[in-house]
Amino acid sequence: xxQAIDPHITEEENRSIKMTAYRESGRDPYPHNFVRTHSIQPxxxxxxxxxxxxxxxKIVSIAGRIIAKRGHGKAxxxxxxxxxxxxxxxxxxxxxGEHVLGELVHLDVGDIIGVSGHVFRSKRGEITxxxxxxxxxxxxxxxxxxxxxxxxxxxxxxxxxxxDLIANRDVLRVFETRSKTIHQLRNYLADMGFLxxxxxxxxxxxxxxxxxxxxxxxxxxxxxxxxxIALELPLKRMVVGGFEKIYEIGRxxxxxGVSFKHNPEYTLLELYQAYADYSDIMQLTENLLSTLVRxxxxxxxxxxxxxxxxxxxxxxxxxxxxxxxxYAQVDVNSGLEVLYSKALELGxxxxxxxxxxxxxxxxxxxxVESHLIQPVFIIDYPWETSPLAKRKRGNPDLVERFELxxxxxxxxxxxxxxxxxxxxxxxxxxxxxxxxxxxxxxxHMDSDFVTALKYGMPPTGGLGIGIDRVIMLLTNSASIRDxxxxxxxxxxx
RNA sequence: GAUCCGGUAGCUCAGUAGGUAGAGCACUUGACUUUUAAUCAAGUGGCCGAGGGUUCGAAUCCCUCCCGGAUCACCA
Numbered sequence: 001x002x003q004a005i006d007p008h009i010t011e012e013e014n015r016s017i018k019m020t021a022y023r024e025s026g027r028d029p030y031p032h033n034f035v036r037t038h039s040i041q042p043x044x045x046x047x048x049x050x051x052x053x054x055x056x057x058k059i060v061s062i063a064g065r066i067i068a069k070r071g072h073g074k075a076x077x078x079x080x081x082x083x084x085x086x087x088x089x090x091x092x093x094x095x096x097g098e099h100v101l102g103e104l105v106h107l108d109v110g111d112i113i114g115v116s117g118h119v120f121r122s123k124r125g126e127i128t129x130x131x132x133x134x135x136x137x138x139x140x141x142x143x144x145x146x147x148x149x150x151x152x153x154x155x156x157x158x159x160x161x162x163x164d165l166i167a168n169r170d171v172l173r174v175f176e177t178r179s180k181t182i183h184q185l186r187n188y189l190a191d192m193g194f195l196x197x198x199x200x201x202x203x204x205x206x207x208x209x210x211x212x213x214x215x216x217x218x219x220x221x222x223x224x225x226x227x228x229i230a231l232e233l234p235l236k237r238m239v240v241g242g243f244e245k246i247y248e249i250g251r252x253x254x255x256x257g258v259s260f261k262h263n264p265e266y267t268l269l270e271l272y273q274a275y276a277d278y279s280d281i282m283q284l285t286e287n288l289l290s291t292l293v294r295x296x297x298x299x300x301x302x303x304x305x306x307x308x309x310x311x312x313x314x315x316x317x318x319x320x321x322x323x324x325x326x327y328a329q330v331d332v333n334s335g336l337e338v339l340y341s342k343a344l345e346l347g348x349x350x351x352x353x354x355x356x357x358x359x360x361x362x363x364x365x366x367x368v369e370s371h372l373i374q375p376v377f378i379i380d381y382p383w384e385t386s387p388l389a390k391r392k393r394g395n396p397d398l399v400e401r402f403e404l405x406x407x408x409x410x411x412x413x414x415x416x417x418x419x420x421x422x423x424x425x426x427x428x429x430x431x432x433x434x435x436x437x438x439x440x441x442x443x444h445m446d447s448d449f450v451t452a453l454k455y456g457m458p459p460t461g462g463l464g465i466g467i468d469r470v471i472m473l474l475t476n477s478a479s480i481r482d483x484x485x486x487x488x489x490x491x492x493x
Numbered sequence: 494g495a496u497c498c499g500g501u502a503g504c505u506c507a508g509u510a511g512g513u514a515g516a517g518c519a520c521u522u523g524a525c526u527u528u529u530a531a532u533c534a535a536g537u538g539g540c541c542g543a544g545g546g547u548u549c550g551a552a553u554c555c556c557u558c559c560c561g562g563a564u565c566a567c568c569a
Binding site: 006008009010011012014015053068070071072073074075076077078079088090092093094108109122123124126128142143144145146147148149150151152153154155156158159163167209210211212252254256257259260261262266268347365403409410411412413441464466468469479489490491492 | 494500503504505506517518519520521524525526527528529530531532536537538542559560561562563565566567568569
């Protein structure tokens, strides 16, 4: 394995030559397993009590990737990482002999090895593994990014996330946090008595949101299908069937623009609770999110992009009408003309014929959301743009709906679910008319859903939470692409 | 979809007025038995995003296109 190597060849060729030589020495550069006694982080903790230059007698074994090498002639240092952390290793000629030490020195940064030895604290105070034996577990043929600056190029980081994860350790922590948070979410809901269910991704009628779908086709059945844009309608059918507390965490797909807070596929949590209304759901939502924050940070506050977000419940609640008054100086009770001119002022396309509720929503989206940093429930929306929500008690122009806005992002959306089949049918008809007049994101008539409601659905509160955005907040990530392991990218030609 | 910024060695980045393409890290060779961005010495490594154009000569100027980022627009 130790041999003169032509300096003109590339690093990758170099590594291949080493790999071949290793194989020709009768050993497998890609063996099948390795038994460890420790992961690195627990090992560091276990031996943290060692004094200055003190050694442990105990033989331990760990495995991981070489991320740095520092050769010193008859001795060598390096660093090894596994998922849990990184540790320094040390080896010298006294223990390994010239040949084996040479083999260790000729391993490459990126190689995955298994090592065993004893732990000591180095002169500089660092817990270090003194290698007695090592074995190559996977030869790395492609050089890694530079050790100091890491991998910076965003395109490469997203396209080749595996390199990003190796080179930028905090990225790995983000995805650990994502996984653990979703696990906690499931535990929380299970503790509250919610059951997790699964509903179809492929649907012949898509619904539950205003969005453009992805279209696909089943060859054998000769049937066009859509990828779901929401979870809502199948879940409410299950509530009709008798489930009282259910949720689904699933991927939904929207054929729309891509931005720092939009990915074509994203993870949505939707839950439905029978006999509850949107006030109950509001309380559930703030308890759920504040619990997640407290678990993660130990308090109710987190820092997000330079601002401190306070999740201490209860969150602020403000009606959409009041928010429009406060942030846009618009009185929703003004005449249609006033609303229309305000909307035009904010950039409404004048060719669009808008009804009252749409104008209000337009003004809200343009002028209000960007002011909302701290968690706030915006409640009570015009009925026209919420075809699946129940009208507000005492004000039939509104529906019982709330959105939770945090850091200028809509994080949750919920309502008292409409369970009157006749009105639901009428609302779908309104949507159909909107679609005929050119709004391609209107809801489709789902007559089976109306039929389901005719069998009787209990009064129900429903909630949708954009999981990716919650993870953005919890991991202080500026872009949704930083919390999706493999965000959508255009093909490179 | 619009505007702005970017794409140079495996990685991070320089690159003069248009005149043979650079550094650091990594890699190779040598020295070095407690270093940690190890150090020292000597080397290797490039279709300068792609394609056209101007020019004696283009990484550099012009045009078109591709990909990415940011800001808008639509949305969650």
